[in-house]
Every structure is written in C-alpha cells, then in structure tokens.
Amino acid sequence: DVKVTQSSRYLVKRTGEKVFLECVQDMDHENMFWYRQDPGLGLRLIYFSYDVKMKEKGDIPEGYSVSREKKERFSLILESASTNQTSMYLCASMRLTNYEQYFGPGTRLTVT
Amino acid sequence: GDSVTQMEGPVTLSEEAFLTINCTYTATGYPSLFWYVQYPGEGLQLLLKATKADDKGSNKGFEATYRKETTSFHLEKGSVQVSDSAVYFCALRIMNYGGSQGNLIFGKGTKLSVKP
Numbered sequence: 001d002v003k004v005t006q007s008s009r010y011l012v013k014r015t016g017e018k019v020f021l022e023c024v025q026d027m028d029h030e031n032m033f034w035y036r037q038d039p040g041l042g043l044r045l046i047y048f049s050y051d052v053k054m055k056e057k058g059d060i061p062e063g064y065s066v067s068r069e070k071k072e073r074f075s076l077i078l079e080s081a082s083t084n085q086t087s088m089y090l091c092a093s094m095r096l097t098n099y100e101q102y103f104g105p106g107t108r109l110t111v112t
Numbered sequence: 113g114d115s116v117t118q119m120e121g122p123v124t125l126s127e128e129a130f131l132t133i134n135c136t137y138t139a140t141g142y143p144s145l146f147w148y149v150q151y152p153g154e155g156l157q158l159l160l161k162a163t164k165a166d167d168k169g170s171n172k173g174f175e176a177t178y179r180k181e182t183t184s185f186h187l188e189k190g191s192v193q194v195s196d197s198a199v200y201f202c203a204l205r206i207m208n209y210g211g212s213q214g215n216l217i218f219g220k221g222t223k224l225s226v227k228p
Contacts, residue, residue, distance in 0.1 A: 004155070019204075031214050033215075039149075040219035040220065041126075041220060042201065042219060042221050043156075043218040043220050043221075045199065045215065045216060048215065050214075058215075090155055090156065092155075094214050098162070099205050099214050100146075100158050101146060101156075101158070101216060102157075102158075103148075103155035103156040103157065104155050105154055105155045106154075106155050
C-alpha cells in the first residue's frame with residue numbers, strides 16, 4: 001500500500017514564527033502536492049512539484065514556499081505564520097501512470 | 113476555467129436509505145472524474161473513478177457514471193451504513209500537458225451523516 005506520512009497531526013505556532021510541514025511518500029511517486037482544507041472552501045492547491053527541485057505555484061501560494069530536495073520528501077514552509085493560515089494542511093503524492101492521488105492524514109495547524 | 117460543483121451538505125440519512133450526491137463539472141475536453149472520501153480525522157482516499165464517457169466507477173457499494181451529455185458524475189449508494197459517514201469530494205483531472213497534467217480540481221465537499 002502507498003503510504004504518505006506527515007510530520008505532525010497537530011501543531012500550534014505563534015504569529016511570526018517560521019513553520020515547516022514535512023511530507024514523505026514511500027512509493028517513488030513523481031508528483032507531490034500541498035493543499036489546505038477549510039470549511040466551505042474544500043481543498044485548495046498551494047504548491048505542487050513534478051520532480052526533484054521542481055516546484056510550481058498552485059491557486060493560493062501567497063505566504064508559502066516549498067522545498068523538494070529528494071524525490072520522497074516535499075516540505076511546506078510558512079515563512080512568517082499568520083492567523084489566517086490556521087487550517088488543515090494535506091499532502092498528496094501521485095504516480096503519472098494512473099493519476100491517482102494518495103493523501104497523508106493531514107496536519108491541523110493553529111496559529112495564535 | 114475548469115470547475116466542479118457538488119451539492120451542498122450536510123446530508124443526514126437513516127441507515128439503509130438511498131444516497132445521491134450530485135456533482136457537475138465544467139471542463140475543456142473530456143476530463144477524468146473522481147470521487148474521494150474523507151473519514152473523520154483522516155486524509156482523503158480515492159473511492160472511485162471514471163476516465164471516459166459512459167464509464168461507471170464502483171467501489172464499496174458506491175457507484176458513479178460519467179455522463180458527458182449532462183456533464184455529471186453523481187455518486188449513489190443503494191443502502192448506506194453508519195460507517196459511510198464522511199465527507200465526499202468530487203474531482204476532475206485537468207487535461208493538459210506538462211507538469212500540471214495530474215492536477216485535480218475539487219468540489220467543496222459534501223458531509224454525510226448516517227444515523228442508526
């Protein structure tokens with residue numbers, strides 16, 4: 001079975017802190033994604049990566065950056081956390097042969 | 113641009129009731145369509161998919177048929193169980209080339225609660 005893991009299930013940070021969310025997949029997938037999930041808004045794509053060191057902006061990249069130094073790992077960085085970044089963050093990976101995305105369990109981030 | 117619209121919830125049903133969650137889409141060409149499910153406290157998992165018109169995806173008693181004429185992909189189940197309580201997301205795969213060819217566009221999700 002494909003496994004996508006995220007470094008934390010719950011995280012509480014203060015405004016202005018730099019926050020790192022880590023995602024690791026174990027199936028050698030090419031593409032990886034970061035979404036945020038908010039009530040009434042569904043899933044919105046923040047950034048995605050289709051190869052090591054490659055990254056592209058999604059629909060809501062402002063206030064975020066990403067890093068993909070190894071194929072299995074995709075990190076989301078909040079340079080200076082703000083309260084409006086309080087949300088559920090979901091990571092996913094995908095193999096191009098079937099275009100099915102596999103999701104991690106999510107990180108619920110609270111910024112106070 | 114491409115988009116997905118699904119019925120708003122929450123939907124509350126009694127056990128063994130019939131379920132329909134409507135999903136319609138707007139897209140260039142003929143996208144692949146998906147239903148994902150999110151159980152409480154978990155990430156999303158693929159429930160079923162269809163890649164071309166008239167295809168029927170099915171899994172765990174759920175079904176959805178890709179209707180090109182009505183640009184729809186409604187989710188149905190004949191008899192729901194308490195364990196089906198979850199949030200259901202309809203999604204389409206963007207049909208383009210390059211790095212974003214696998215990207216999905218999601219609907220806003222429909223929360224289903226099934227009472228015993």
